[in-house]
Amino acid sequence: MCGIVGLLVKKPALRPRLGELMVPMLVGMTERGPDSAGLAVFTEPLAENARKISLYSGLGEEGADFNWLGLGHELKEHLGVEAKIVAQGNHAILTAAIAPEPVKRWIKERYPGLHILSTGRAIDLYKDIGTPAEVAARYAFSGLAGSHLVGHTRMATESAVTPDRAHPFTAGEDFCLVHNGSLSNPYGVRRMLEPHGIRFETDNDTEAACRFLEWRLREGDDLETALQKGFEALDGFYTFLMGTADKLALIRDPFACKPAVVAETDDYVAIASEFRSLAHLPDIKHATVFEPAPEEMYVWNA
């Protein structure tokens, strides 16, 4: 199974309430995905030369006791990077005016136990094992602000239940993907991508789809072209929900085996695997509710 949720608020006044509106959506998908949960939230982008990196320490020995302050000192000492680190338990968001790749390389060498969740000017990413309500409370999801987000509740079928195999998956910058379904050709996709220098961090099938689509975007395709190529290259069952700095996108496989429902008002676009997760939203009784068609692209601008 698995549950997916997405929310895009159309009015800037609603951005501070994004997390509060979303938490019941995520918790509503607990029966579809009780073992892990996660979300990526897109905020006002940082300046051109700045990046933020979401980090997870729960896979390392220190876990939630990780010395984030020490990481900041070392970054300054070794790379001369003045980073702001906002930590909450085993999760932190590092913000700095940096070229992200050398910093990420340094982090991987120096702190192999740290997992890099996402990189970009707009994306913050959280994911962990536990029920959606537990994960939402652990990272104070209800206080998150931003223009749009994608979230996921997982019932693992294709790889183990670990934080790094939870969704969303990311690749490149300001791109993430959540998946309900199972791909039948992830290893074929990986074998095709690896000669292009693309590295994989897990054995999860969704990571193959995520890295394929991000590769197409990096090669110059616009989102619609990349998704069209996804229809051709990716085989299996999927409802994919993707986030970029300024867009939410949804596609379903030709057999529409995995569900999705959309509710739209003047204030928001909300997407979930089932209506159960949309029922609490404000003014839902007057929302336009529809089921997205298979093999169609739905793209909403933030």
Next chain:
Amino acid sequence: MERMSFDLAQVPLREVNTFLHKDAPTKGVRQVVVTNPDGAHNIAVGLDCPVEVEVHGHAGYYAGGMNKTGTVTIFGSAGTGVAENMMSGRVHVKGFASNGAGASMHGGLLVIDGDAGLRCGISLKGGDIVVGGSVGSFSAFMAQAGRMVICGDAGDALGDSLYEAVLYVKGNIKSLGADAQIEPMTEADYTTVRELLGAAGMKHDPHGFKRVASARSLYHWNADADQEY
């Protein structure tokens, strides 16, 4: 006690279904109103008495499934598998229905005012389905008996591997499934379409419909077909 109301924001669904199964047949309740369904699964499944259930809002999976002699009206949309395996009675969705609507129905009437998703009427074994809008791909796959009236369009592979079910389509058919063919409408077909549209409360000219039925070429093994159908 002719009419009962249940607010699903206040009471658990199990209480509603228990009432419908145990009390409704014995206490002479004719009408049950369910408010705030909020996409809950299994609303009014397994009815076994002539009770009328109104659902005000969007229903989740399997609403009205296995219905026998009951009448379920959903003032909203229905999730996957609405009226699946219905034996008799009537289920009416005022909005759209998701995948697998009326799957393996044996009898009764399923009316969907809006569109139906993929695999509508899959493995239909009897009864009637009337869809005011369009149906998705693989609808009426392996449908064995019964009738479907589709007032909009049909997706890919309509009626793939049909047995004796008959489909009537007003709009475009994106593609027919293996062994399904368009056949001439007879007077009996026009009468059937008129009656089913009347029962569903829909107004269309029966002369605008095409008949789709099985060519019956898959009924017997053809050793010369070389696996090409």
